[in-house]
Amino acid sequence: MQQPGFFELMSFGEGGWGPVMVMGALVTVILAICGFTIGAVFGAFAAWAKIAGNRTLRVTADVYTTVLRGIPDLLVIYLFYFGGSAFLTWVGRLFGSDGFIGLPGFAAGALAIGITSGAQHTEVFRGAYRAVAAGEIEAAIATGMPRTTRFRRIIAPLVLRHALPGLGNVWQIVLKESALVSVTGVVELLRQAQVGAGSTRHPFEFYLAAAMLYLVITSISSATFRSAETYFNRGVRRG
Amino acid sequence: MDFAFFWEALLTLLPGVPKTLQLAFLSTGLGAIIALFLAMMRLSGIKPLDWFARAYLFVFRGSPLLVQIFLIYYGLSQFPEVRNSIFWPLLRDPFWCAIIALTLNTAAYGSEVIRGGLLSVPHGQVEAAKACGMSGFRLFRRIILPLAIRQGLPAYGTELILMVKATSLASIITIMEITGLAARLVSETYLVIEVFVVAGAIYLAINFILTRLVQGLEYRLTPHLRERPDAGIVMPTRETAGERA
Numbered sequence: 038m039q040q041p042g043f044f045e046l047m048s049f050g051e052g053g054w055g056p057v058m059v060m061g062a063l064v065t066v067i068l069a070i071c072g073f074t075i076g077a078v079f080g081a082f083a084a085w086a087k088i089a090g091n092r093t094l095r096v097t098a099d100v101y102t103t104v105l106r107g108i109p110d111l112l113v114i115y116l117f118y119f120g121g122s123a124f125l126t127w128v129g130r131l132f133g134s135d136g137f138i139g140l141p142g143f144a145a146g147a148l149a150i151g152i153t154s155g156a157q158h159t160e161v162f163r164g165a166y167r168a169v170a171a172g173e174i175e176a177a178i179a180t181g182m183p184r185t186t187r188f189r190r191i192i193a194p195l196v197l198r199h200a201l202p203g204l205g206n207v208w209q210i211v212l213k214e215s216a217l218v219s220v221t222g223v224v225e226l227l228r229q230a231q232v233g234a235g236s237t238r239h240p241f242e243f244y245l246a247a248a249m250l251y252l253v254i255t256s257i258s259s260a261t262f263r264s265a266e267t268y269f270n271r272g273v274r275r276g
Numbered sequence: 277m278d279f280a281f282f283w284e285a286l287l288t289l290l291p292g293v294p295k296t297l298q299l300a301f302l303s304t305g306l307g308a309i310i311a312l313f314l315a316m317m318r319l320s321g322i323k324p325l326d327w328f329a330r331a332y333l334f335v336f337r338g339s340p341l342l343v344q345i346f347l348i349y350y351g352l353s354q355f356p357e358v359r360n361s362i363f364w365p366l367l368r369d370p371f372w373c374a375i376i377a378l379t380l381n382t383a384a385y386g387s388e389v390i391r392g393g394l395l396s397v398p399h400g401q402v403e404a405a406k407a408c409g410m411s412g413f414r415l416f417r418r419i420i421l422p423l424a425i426r427q428g429l430p431a432y433g434t435e436l437i438l439m440v441k442a443t444s445l446a447s448i449i450t451i452m453e454i455t456g457l458a459a460r461l462v463s464e465t466y467l468v469i470e471v472f473v474v475a476g477a478i479y480l481a482i483n484f485i486l487t488r489l490v491q492g493l494e495y496r497l498t499p500h501l502r503e504r505p506d507a508g509i510v511m512p513t514r515e516t517a518g519e520r521a
């Protein structure tokens with residue numbers, strides 16, 4: 038029998054796996070964006086707790102970042118996937134349902150990625166806040182800006198500018214971490230490659246295609262972050 | 277929550293620790309050797325070598341580790357040439373496939389750490405060594421490499437911790453290390469939270485100990501940054517320094 042080649046398998050025509058693989062890549066990107074956003078929210082709160090919180094908040098944030106950076110991401114994903122369903126079933130029982138309620142893999146995965154990347158976001162935001170010159174905040178106080186205006190006009194834009202390179206790194210990590218969510222059965226890029234590999238018995242071609250699509254996504258995103266950095270640093274004089 | 281079960285879970289998961297450490301140490305060690313070559317390629321100034329190292333970094337840092345593991349474990353076995361080659365006993369074994377994937381992956385990240393370390397070696401030190409008559413390999417072995425290792429050690433410690441965490445992916449290709457045993461225990465007992473709390477605690481303990489070990493090594497390697505133990509030398513205080521000036 039004639040073995041199909043790489044381009045035949047990945048073609049966009051009749052019987053080709055091209056369209057579903059691209060769909061998988063799209064799901065990967067959406068999953069990563071969800072995880073990254075959740076992580077940014079967690080990170081912003083934890084960074085705030087570390088910078089301006091009282092003792093309890095500081096310790097809580099410290100424990101959060103230490104634990105989440107010390108245990109494998111896969112463990113967190115398993116915990117949310119299996120644990121989330123157990124928790125929902127328990128909550129359901131309180132409300133009189135006696136069936137099993139599953140947490141969808143996508144939600145569990147996005148939440149797990151969000152919470153693990155939140156620990157990295159925390160350090161990025163904290164470092165970026167430290168980089169904001171005290172004089173700029175003083176100047177804002179001197180011109181009479183109230184707290185919220187100061188945050189919105191001065192602190193937030195400056196923190197974002199300083200955080201951008203770090204956020205780019207976190208995004209790349211999140212993107213690669215999203216591949217682990219395939220263990221929960223979410224049909225993202227890697228899971229789609231597994232399905233294709235299983236049904237055609239051509240694992241090499243499918244995993245190679247997946248790797249190439251990941252490389253495309255990471256290249257596009259690093260180019261985007263680079264141009265964003267140039268844009269947001271346009272007012273900064275160098276040298 | 278069943279507290280007696282925690283002890284039982286701990287006893288079930290602890291046998292996975294040697295496997296996790298084996299995976300982490302073997303691949304980090306082998307990866308460091310490849311990383312050194314990659315860093316030297318990038319600094320060699322020879323265009324094709326530099327390009328090769330850049331391409332290697334792009335591929336291994338730009339795609340997920342799990343894809344690399346699958347490509348090596350499932351992908352390579354597709355070819356009869358591989359199955360008939362002398363490497364088959366290695367590539368058939370999930371453990372060695374995990375080692376290969378982890379090694380190639382950490383080599384990419386480690387090479388940047390080593391490159392940074394090599395670049396940080398002060399020119400004066402190299403000049404001094406040359407003035408003493410050292411050159412070539414001896415200069416590299418005695419002066420550049422030790423200084424680069426000292427400089428890169430903290431960052432390499434971080435890489436080691438990342439590798440310990442990355443070994444958990446080996447459980448997906450059926451290796452029974454800590455995460456593998458935890459997943460099996462969960463499927464047997466359905467006590468999800470208890471099992472994963474114990475597994476997480478084991479990883480935290482391993483990483484805590486490793487961080488301390490690297491810190492200790494760093495302390496040993498930087499005697500010049502420590503305060504001198506003998507108080508015989510009177511350091512100029514602000515007052516005396518001011519008098520002299």
